[in-house]
Amino acid sequence: MSDFATSLPAGISEVDRTELRRQGILLTSLEEFYNWGRSNSVWPLQFGLACCAIEMIATSMARYDIARFGSEVFRPSPRQADLLIVSGTVTKKMAPQVVRLWNQMPEPKYCIAMGACAISGGPFKQGYNVLKGIDRFIPVDIYIPGCPPRPEALLHGLMALQEKIRGQKLTGPAAPRHLQPDATCDYSIPEFGAHDLEPTKNPTVFQPPVIVRKE
Amino acid sequence: MEPLEQLHARLLSAFPGAEISIVNNPGPAAQHSLLLPAALAREIAFFLRDDPALRLDYCSNVTGIDWLKAGHIEVVYHLYSMALKHGPVIIRLRTANRTDAVTLPSLTPVWRACEFQEREVFDLYGVVFDGHPDLRRILMWDEFKDHPMRKDYIEPDDYEWEPTPHGAIHDKAKAHYPAAVTPAEGAAKP
Secondary structure (H helix, E strand, O other): HHOHHHHHOOOOHHHEEEEEEEEOOOOOEEEEEEEEHHHHOOOEEEEOOOOHHHHHHHHOOOOOOHHOOOOOEEEEOOHOOOOEEEEOOOOOOOHHHHHHHHHHHHOEEEEEEEHHHHHEEEEEOOOEEEEEOHHOOOOOOEOOOOOOOHHHHHHHHHHHHHHHHHHOOOOOOOOHHOOOOOOOOOOOOOOOOOEEOOOOOOOOOOOOOOOOOOO | OOOOHHHHOOOHHHOOOOOOEEEEEOOOOOOOOEEHHHHHHHHHHHHHHOOOOOOOOEEEEEEEEOOOOOOOOEEEEEEEEEOOHHHHEEEEEEOOOOOOOOOOOOOOOOOOHHHHHHHHHHHHHOOEEEOOOOOOOOOHOOOOOOOOOOOOOOOOOOOOOOOOOOOOHHHHHOOOOOOOOHHHEEEEEE
């Protein structure tokens, strides 16, 4: 969790800052203030793929109320969205359109893979027509398992994303993509091939760990 | 509705010389079907739809069966009558082989409901329907070349990331496993 810790202004400790705030003195850094604002206005793209989208819709309604976290503004245009919630099965026929929507979103942008299908293909993993996880083409920030995940799980994923945003540095090699001058927000869109998508994955994004098995 | 044997006899008298046979279903469903000759299929279909005792005006389902060993593909139509509240009558058409003679007459001119389902059979089984108004792939993309529901379909080999494989998936994933580290190499690494 140390990566996610809220950054402190130079030279004061967490205890000092809490004490100062109790006395009515707000001492902050630009980084903390900027990330505080960003993390509390994550606007998702209004985009659903399958049954997980129903849970996403339930999360946005009064009972679970995603508005408590500043994310109630589901944008119908990718140009205005900060967060892509991949909520459901991504078929290979749909995958190029999902990547295109991701490319149309401006930085800073984040991606939540919601549910088993978006993570790995889920119950359809062995199907010829289902993409085995959207992380083959899009860098995913938060994975939410479940089939479908409950609204609480989606809210927990959103809170984890907020913590991640609050922990991001504005400078240096650990800075997010939109603050690195040479980083691209353009990801290759797969083409429809004769037997499968071409390419079947984006190797700059999809780098699964190598498991050496004994056998 | 009349029994299938009676319908079969009536069809033979209406279409003398046609090779119409009953395909029995030995299962508990016992939904026996009629195998129709492809050349006469559309005339027989019009007869089934318009005959006053049958009036099979609703085609609820079209599907395919790939008989790999027998070497042909069947297309199965389930017919009901909305007007007379009976059914189903099941008819089958059979292609000559699985490779080049896979053309069958489309029954979309008889039942409009067949249009999308015949496109699906064309997409997934590769049966070409002669006389179909709009024969394109419906589920897979247009550039796709295979027919995934055929028994000899070879699926794309994308098993490179299988953390917990088992069964048939395990065998496929093994081809992507990294080479095992020998003890000497393993000892050399920190």
